[in-house]
Amino acid sequence: MSAITAALRAVHPPIAHAAGGRFTLTDGRTLMDLSAQTLNLPLGQSHPAVIAAVIEQAGAVQFASSRFGTTPFVQLSERLAALAPPGLDAVALKLANGSDAVETAIKIAVLHTRRRKIACLPGAWHGESFLTLGLASSHRGRLISPGSQVVTAAAPTIAALVHLVDSRRDLAAVIVDPALVSNGLPPADLGADLARLREACEQAGTLLIFDEIQTFGGWLGEDLFASEATGVHPDLICLGKALGAGYPLAAVLCRSDLSDLLQYNDAEFTYGGHPVSCAAALAGLDVLTGLRPGLGHRVAVFAGLLSAAFGPDLHEVRQVGLIATVTLTSTRLREVWARRVAAVCLQRGVFVRSTDQGSRLLLKPPLVLSLQDLEAAIGAAGQAGQEVRAGLARVRAAQAVHDPGTHLRGCVLRKPGRPNPQDGYVSALLDAFDEDLDVITRGPQAQEDLSRDLTSIGVPTAIMYAVPGQDAVDYDYIEGRSLQDILQDAGSSPALLNGLVMRHYELVVTAHDHGIVIGDRWPGNAMVTGPAALQLIDLELGYTGPAAQAALFEESFCVLQTLAAIPAHRRVRADLLIRLVHALICRHGPERAGEALERLAGFYRATSRPVHAGSAPAQIYSAILDRALTEVSALRAGVRPEAGTAADRLVEV
Secondary structure (H helix, E strand, O other), X not given: OHHHOOOOOOOOOOEXXXXXXXXXXXXXXXXXXXXXXXXXXXOOEOOHXXXXXXXXXXXXXXXXXXXXXXXXXXXXXXXXXXXXXXXXXXXXXXXXXXXXXXXXXXXXXXXXXXXXXXXXXXXXXXXXXXXHHOOOOOOOHHHHOOHHHEEEOOOOOHHHHHHHHHOOOOEEEEEEOOOOOOOOOOOOOOHHHHHHHHHHHHHHOOEEEEEOOOOOOOOOOOOOOHHHHHOOOOOEEEEOHHHHOOOOOEEEEEOHHHHOOOOOOOOOOOOOOOHHHHHHHHHHHHHHHHHHHHHHHHHHHHHHHHHHHOOOOOEEEEEEXXXXXXXXXXXOOHHHHHXXXXXXXXXXXXXXXXXXXXXXXXXXXXXXXXXXXXXHHHHHHHXXXXXXXXXXXXXXXXXXXXXXXXXXXXXXXXXXXXXXXOHHHHHHHHHHHOOOOEEEEOOHHHHHHHHHHHHHOOOOEOOEEOOOOOOOEEEOOOOOEEHHHHXXXXXXXXXXXXXXXXXXXXXXXXXXXXOXXXXXXXXXXXXXXEOOEEEEOOOOEEEEOOHHHHHHHHHHHHHHHHHHHOOOOOHHHHHHHHHHHHHHHHHHHHHHHHHHHHHHHHHHHOOOOOOOOOOOOHHHHHHHHHHHHHHHHHHHHOOOOOOOHHHHHHHOO
16 A cells, blocks of 8 residues: 555545446445545546547547647637636636646736735635645645745635735735635625625736636536626636546636737646547536536525435535535534544445535535435435434533543543643753743643644644533544554554654644644644544643744754654664754754754753653653754764764664
C-alpha cells in the first residue's frame, strides 16, 4: 500500500465494478451512491450513451496536439458557447480539471485588470493546484501557496463579499460558488445578494467569477447554469467535474472581449480538451438535455423525501436543486453526528459525504438513480441519523461525575479543568527558556474557542465541547493512534514517519502564522486518524508572554519531543533533525533558533531523569539538542558536515 500513498489515500477497499447509482467494492459490498463519487457524476457510472461515444472516439482519434485539435473538441466548444448565458460566448476548453479552470479564470482576470488580489469566501474550496489551494482559508494550502494575494471575506456569506468589494479597489476578481456547496449551501435564496455582488464588482472594476464546478450538469434542476437560476451573469464561469461525464475535462466560459488575453501556452494543458473526454461530454450533454424537462419534478420529490427522513424539528435541511445538506438544529456535536451517520450509512450500503468542515451531511445522488432507490437510500440515511442522535443525547454534561464509556461507547469524556500532570514540568522548562513566558490552563470555553479557531484556518482539531451547561461534552472519541505511539513503533515505515512528522510541524507553524500559540505540542497530543491524517487534541495548556518567543518555544519544543519519540537507531531521525532545524532557522533566523536550542539544552543537561511520565531520559534530549546545535553552528559558518556524518552521529545516540 505504501507505494500508492502519494497518489491515493483510500479509506475503503477499491471499487471493483460500478453502474448507474451503485458501485461494488472488492470485498463484495454493493453501495448506493448518494454522493455521485467525488460529487461529479450526475449520470452515474458507465452510462451506455457515454461509453458508446468513448469507444467510438478512442477508435477514431486517441490524442491530438493543440496545433490541430479534434472534431469533438470543436463541437463541444461550440455547444458550450451556445448553452452559456448571454454574453459568455468564448470558451477555453484545453483544460483537464477544475483546478485548471479556476487558475485559467484567475489568469484572465489578472491580465485584464492588471491587479493581483483575488477575493473569496472563508471555508470555500476551489481546487488543489498551487494557486487554488491558496484560496482555501480552512486548508493548509495557505502554507504552501502564495496566500498573500488572496483576500478572504469576514464571513462565509455573499453579503460579506459585497462589503469586501465595496471597500477595495485592488481586486482583480471575486470567485464564488453561487450555491455555496463547500459552505453547506445557503440558508436562503442567494439571488438578491448575488445581484448586489454583481453591482459591487462593476463599480469596483473587479471581475466576477462563478465557480460552477460543483453545480453545472443538472444539479440545479432544469437550470443548467446558476446564472439561469439566479438571474445574475458573471464575467467568467468555471466548469469541471460533471462536464466530462466521468472523464477528465474542464472549461472556462467568458465574455468575448476577455478571450484574446490568453496566448498560446497560457492555458494549454497537455491532456486538456482530450478528444475522448470531449466525446464523453457531448454524449453526456445529449443525455442531460433529455432529462432536463423532468428535473423540476425530481427536485420536488427530493425535497419531500428529505423532509420525511429528517424532520425539521430536529434537523436543518438546506437544498439547492438536487443538492442537499443536513445537520442537527442544535449546534451540539454536529461534527460528531455527521461523521457517525456517514459511518453507519456505509455499514448499511449507502455512501454519503460531509461538507462545511465536517458539520453537515452532503447528499448529491446521481440523476439516474430511480425514485424508488432514492427513497430507500435517503430513508436509510434518515434512520441512521435518528439512531446516532439518540446515542449522542445520552451523553451527560462533562462536569458531571461519570464513568467514560458508560453512556456512549468510544466517546471520551472528562471533567474540564483537571490538573495536568505535566504542568510543573512545562512551567520549569518555560522558566529556563524565557522568564517572560508562563504556562496557563485554559478553561472549557477557551478550549472550545481555540479548537474552532484552529479548525477555521485548516488545523484539524478535535472540536472541544467542554462548555459548562447542558451541552457540555469535552471531546469526541477519535479512532486512530497517537502520533507518539506510531513514532515509537518499530514497524512504522520511514516514509510514514517522515510524512507525519513534517505534517505535525506544519500544523504548529500554520497556527503561528495566524497568530495562534497552541501550547504543549508534543506527539502525544496528536492523533493519527487515517492514512497519514492528523488531528490535534488536548488544548488545556497554553503559554502567555511575547508572541514571537512563545511561538519559537512551541516550535522548538515540538521538534525536540517529536525527534525523541523516534528510536535512536532509525536513520530517519537524523534526516528529520536536519530538516527541522533548517526549518527553525528559516523561520526565526540562526541567532534566535540557536539561542532557543541552547536554552533547552541547558535545561536537559541539568536533569538526570525522565522529566514526566512517558518521556525519554533527559540524556536523549540532550544528545538531540547537541546535534541540533552542531547543525546550527555549521550553517552559521557556511560549512556542511561531511556526507553521512549527521546521520551516523545521531544513530549512535
